Amino acid sequence: MGKIKIQNELIEFKEKELKVDDLLFWEENPRVYSILRMHTGGEEPTQKEIEDIMIQKCANVKELRSSIKANGGLTHPIFVRKNVVIEGNSRLAAYRLLCRSDKLTWAKIRCNVLPDDISDDLVFALIGSIHINGVTEWTPFEQAGYLFRHLQKSKKPIEAICKECGLTPAKARLYVKVYETMMSNEDTEQSKWSYYFEMLKNKSIPEKNAKIPGLNLIDNLCQKIKNGNIDNASDLRKIAKLASADNKEANEALFAYLQGTESLDTAVAKVSEQDKIKHAINTAEKFREQLKDKEFIIKLMDDNDEFKFEMQKIITRLGKLFTEQ
Known part of the structure; x- marks a missing residue:
């Protein structure tokens, strides 16, 4: 015994x-x-x-x-x-x-x-202690499938199930969401898990999907994943970067990628260029606002050699830029 x-x-x-x-x-x-x-x-x-x-x-x-x-x-x-x-x-x-x-x-x-009469909940906890947070862990896909089926069978809140298996509710919800998405897309190849996981773990993709329904972002990405049209799971991070940019150019680049008229790298490059422009404008605006405090700037020029040096460099470079135009 x-x-x-x-x-x-x-x-x-x-x-x-x-x-x-x-x-x-x-x-x-x-x-x-x-x-x-x-x-x-x-x-x-x-x-x-x-x-x-x-x-x-x-x-x-x-x-x-x-x-x-x-x-x-x-x-x-x-x-x-x-x-x-x-x-x-x-x-x-x-x-x-x-x-x-x-x-x-x-x-x-x-x-x-x-x-014979041991409860399903105790069996779930035993298996979870071995394969979810134990010495012989299942893959994330296997863990997610087990969680998904136990949720359906037990009808328990996910918080209660997490206590039984040792996962955090946030991780369990994400795992189940990814598994549900794979199931609804009729794509349960374990090798595709990382693609769907990358797509959903970054909030920018689901948020863009909700903000611009016409893009059908998640549906389109699901089809690309299922059909093998995305080379690597890491490409979903590039797509998340596109989705996180909140401007017209980024939305157009994302749409062009989804339609297949532009490659992912080309679309990302356009957004990166727009990000650089936006950052430069924001920096210039902040600097201009600081220059409004005339007395403070003059005092810095008189008392702070480092500031004076940087300002002189800025004036020199701006002078060259305007001369070259």
Whole structure:
């Protein structure tokens, strides 16, 4: 008998060796959830389909097989509830792979068997402590998918769920928003996560989308991401720079990029030039305002050599500029 503390509640579990063939893969395993749904056309996958996908698509399964074989078994038991492996699906897949060549040796696997009546909330907290803020973290895409599905299933406020898994509400909201956007765009390729994340983490893009609905900024960017028309996730930062500039020229450059009549770099260069002009004008205006205090400026010229030097340099350079025109 073993014990584990989850959400300040002490849970007892039984330490057993169970038959590998009697155990079931967890259908909601975030590592393969999206791949499985794509493979099955959205239908619930069979256990055979889960096993095949785990072995084919999860690189760590074959690595685990070698490690388990070298150690003669598991160094960390899997967690099981009602014969479903809720933590350790990759290890189960590795055992199934070992069984294909030596069923007798690898027929049984070490398990921590949780009580049948343990709540879904405690299971969520346990898995979150291992894979969201633990030693074997899921990717952000996997974490987001798990959060999204748990929110739908539990109907709890996101703040309550964050307490269970250790994420901040701000990070959890962003993760769920990114995942929802990918789902609505019918693009659940994990490799695209960073693109959607960059698009939504910077407020300038959503704000511009709301301010100028006619741009259809987020919809257009979603299509570009899905179709592979954005080379790198870092390009979304350039687009965010375009979106953050609040002037006519920047909006026109952004529209031209979305329509495909200008490259992203060309559009950004135009905005950068406008930023330089705007900064120069603002600096000149502030300097002109300071010069209005005639007595203060004369006193500085008389008493402060550094200021006097800078002013003389400015006068000289301005003189040259007007002479060259």
